[in-house]
Amino acid sequence: MRWAIGLALVLAGISASGCNSAGASPNQPIAFPHRAHTENQIECAFCHENVARSSAAGLPTTELCGTCHSAMAQDSPATQTLMEYVDKDEVIPWVRLYEVPDFAYFPHQWHVRADVACSECHGEIGTSLRAERHEAVEMETCIACHEQRGQTVDCVACHK
Ligand code: HEC
Ligand code: HEC
Ligand code: HEC
Numbered sequence: 001m002r003w004a005i006g007l008a009l010v011l012a013g014i015s016a017s018g019c020n021s022a023g024a025s026p027n028q029p030i031a032f033p034h035r036a037h038t039e040n041q042i043e044c045a046f047c048h049e050n051v052a053r054s055s056a057a058g059l060p061t062t063e064l065c066g067t068c069h070s071a072m073a074q075d076s077p078a079t080q081t082l083m084e085y086v087d088k089d090e091v092i093p094w095v096r097l098y099e100v101p102d103f104a105y106f107p108h109q110w111h112v113r114a115d116v117a118c119s120e121c122h123g124e125i126g127t128s129l130r131a132e133r134h135e136a137v138e139m140e141t142c143i144a145c146h147e148q149r150g151q152t153v154d155c156v157a158c159h160k
């Protein structure tokens, strides 16, 4: 069934290229399963360590992956690829799913501290086997929630 797998990868590639809409799932360098980690009680902020204290949540370093995986079984293709990055101490070139343009400002910390759940904006990524974009980052989405919760809709709050 090699051809079927190949076709699925090609299709995934097409739907990801240059597409900034909801549901898109880019082809990542390593098939990273969030679920395997959250099932083992690893907290979101263990890997996205700035999420409650700065505007950017951040992605984990290759070194952090290695702290656990160097001592674990490496019998799947995904973990073998991971160990190549760890051994060479190279940055894993993850494809970003969410990104606001430079002219807009999004502060994670205020949202997290106000108890807006990760899943409201990112869907059930924590229990997924493969990260997908839950919804596109659009001004309408920001404004809709801000209006609903009585938060600011001042242009300068998000466009400094
Ligand atoms: C705190 C420890 C820890 C860290 C840090 C960690 N992992 Fe894991 N990882 C696990 C555990 C536990 C599992 C589940 C293993 C199992 O179920 O056999 C897992 C599973 C996986 C799997 C699936 C393994 C398979 O059999 O296919 C992949 C791929 C993976 N991790 C990649 C990564 C990557 C990439 C990073 C860094 C971004 C990372 N992990 C960081 C503990 C960790
Ligand atoms: C073991 C480390 C680890 C844990 C724990 C973890 N993540 Fe991630 N997360 C990653 C890695 C690596 C990526 C990049 C790969 C990908 O997108 O699949 C990522 C990607 C993401 C993204 C997409 C970022 C972007 O713009 O591309 C979001 C959103 C996210 N994680 C949210 C969460 C949430 C919410 C939790 C807790 C429920 C969580 N993560 C737990 C490692 C982790
Ligand atoms: C109110 C909506 C919202 C909530 C709540 C939210 N995020 Fe995000 N997240 C975003 C947006 C928008 C981006 C793109 C930000 C950018 O480009 O600066 C993003 C980007 C990310 C990224 C990509 C890396 C980065 O630094 O930008 C990760 C990882 C992430 N979020 C994890 C989380 C986790 C974990 C939580 C919960 C603790 C969370 N987010 C809560 C909207 C949200």
Ligand code: HEC
Pocket (backbone or CB within 6 Å): 100, 104, 105, 106, 107, 110, 111, 114, 116, 120, 121, 137, 138, 139, 141, 142, 143, 145, 146, 149, 151, 152, 157, 158
């Ligand atoms: C699901 C609801 C929700 C969504 C979606 C959301 N926000 Fe918010 N936002 C809030 C809440 C609640 C606060 C108030 C946090 C606090 O109490 O400090 C807030 C606060 C802010 C602030 C700080 C405002 C100030 O007073 O200085 C900025 C900036 C901001 N959001 C930008 C954004 C942007 C940009 C987006 C879209 C990418 C977005 N938000 C999407 C709920 C949301």
Ligand code: HEC
Pocket (backbone or CB within 6 Å): 100, 101, 104, 105, 137, 138, 139, 140, 142, 143, 146, 152, 153, 154, 155, 156, 157, 158, 159
């Ligand atoms: C709560 C946050 C927030 C507020 C308030 C906000 N914006 Fe935005 N705005 C964004 C984000 C995020 C983007 C980038 C995503 C997009 O293009 O939809 C954006 C995009 C834009 C764009 C580019 C549109 C495009 O189609 O490329 C313009 C122009 C703009 N905003 C003007 C304004 C004006 C004028 C106001 C006040 C009336 C305002 N914004 C208030 C978050 C906000």
